[in-house]
Amino acid sequence: MDNLTHSLVGALMGQAGLKRRTGLAMPALIIGANIPDIDAACFLWLQGVQHLAFRRGITHGPIAWVLLPLLLAGGLWWFDRWQARRGKRPAGRLPVRFGWLYALSLIGTLSHPLFDWFNSYGIRLLEPFSSRWFYGDILFIIDPWLLLMLGAGVWASLRREKRGGAWRHPAWLAMVAITLYICMNWAITRDAARLASLDMDITHTIANPAMLDPRKRDLIWVGREGRHVAIPGFAGPTEDRLVTQPMGDAWLPSCDLAEAARRDSQVAAFLFWSRVPFVARDGDGSLFLRDARFADPRAVSRFQVELPPGTCTQFFGQ
Incomplete structure (x- = not known):
């Protein structure tokens, strides 16, 4: 955090x-x-x-x-x-x-x-x-809601302490509320991840929490032929609300990432950290290794590394 x-x-x-x-x-x-x-x-x-x-x-x-x-x-x-x-x-x-x-x-x-x-x-x-x-x-x-509960608990406790009241009570109330909030989010993540039981060729599902809406999860379906993500954020067990699309441009099994890692310590470090790697191409054909958890355009520049030319041989749409 x-x-x-x-x-x-x-x-x-x-x-x-x-x-x-x-x-x-x-x-x-x-x-x-x-x-x-x-x-x-x-x-x-x-x-x-x-x-x-x-x-x-x-x-x-x-x-x-x-x-x-x-x-x-x-x-x-x-x-x-x-x-x-x-x-x-x-x-x-x-x-x-x-x-x-x-x-x-x-x-x-x-x-x-x-x-x-x-x-x-x-x-x-x-x-x-x-x-x-x-x-x-x-x-x-x-998590802004977690920050709000933490801040409110500390502020109310300090305010009551200054006035000579039972200053521990607001802090304990905030701790209970935060525990319930975390449990609620755990249940939402667990239920969202159950989409892995759908009839698709998936190895596992990641339910990535959204920033402002704790009810939603960005579902990343890790498949055998590439990475797929559900867009927009999943907010309930209604399959027709899901829109799936491949992540990246390359068919991952066709990419020799092991050789790229041997040649470039930056690639090796990224692969060690990455949980859901995918390969994307920019306008001039350069290849970039990214992670599906941080594919937002506002964050992707901090979570990508350029791959050597020729790392991948097969691309989607070709």
Whole structure:
């Protein structure tokens, strides 16, 4: 998910009562909820689409779940002692207990891979022990309704706390609402994916969440002779509302992507990340490798790599 969502998740857990466990609890929860994204530093040394193969891996896996909270808790504990030595420690701050600080850093950190798993971008939950990608296909990467519930819960809790009321209640209510919302989206994804049972030559179905309408899914039918997507977004079990079309221009089995990957590290990185690759041609005949999950014209430029000429030998419509 986006980092605003992760931050609000950490803040909401704090407003649910966890921030009273130790001093600096809120920084532990909020920073912990974002800290696996330190892998974004890879943009400093990786070129092109190579970041797709690096991100959501080692810093999102089991070793990082233990070490990153430890580093965060240690840093916050040192910061508290440093402020105290300088006489700058806020008088109202609760005593800092390292055990609780580590526990809250761990809770915040674990919330990050959980919410990243909810979308279709993918996450390597077992890295470095396994490079397998996991996908929840439950929420869009930036879900405005989830952001609204998170923000409302944090705002209402802080407002009530300022007035001396039961400030934990709004946060808990928001957490229940968010849980129900996630469960609803899981059920929609599951039901939409059942279209794989239609009488078509399909290996499996991906129900990709839409951005603004949680009822809809872009159905990507992974077939043996290419990729097919249902357009517009599926909003119910009415088969006559589906319009299918091939994704891309090339018949994928005719494309020697393995050889292209050996020749070009950019292609290799893209294929490692891609879940539903397809090949498209532009006006001058150049071939581009893309992914059906991110085929929107507004995003496709960030999720494509050019293929060497002659990679594919057969094209649709020829």
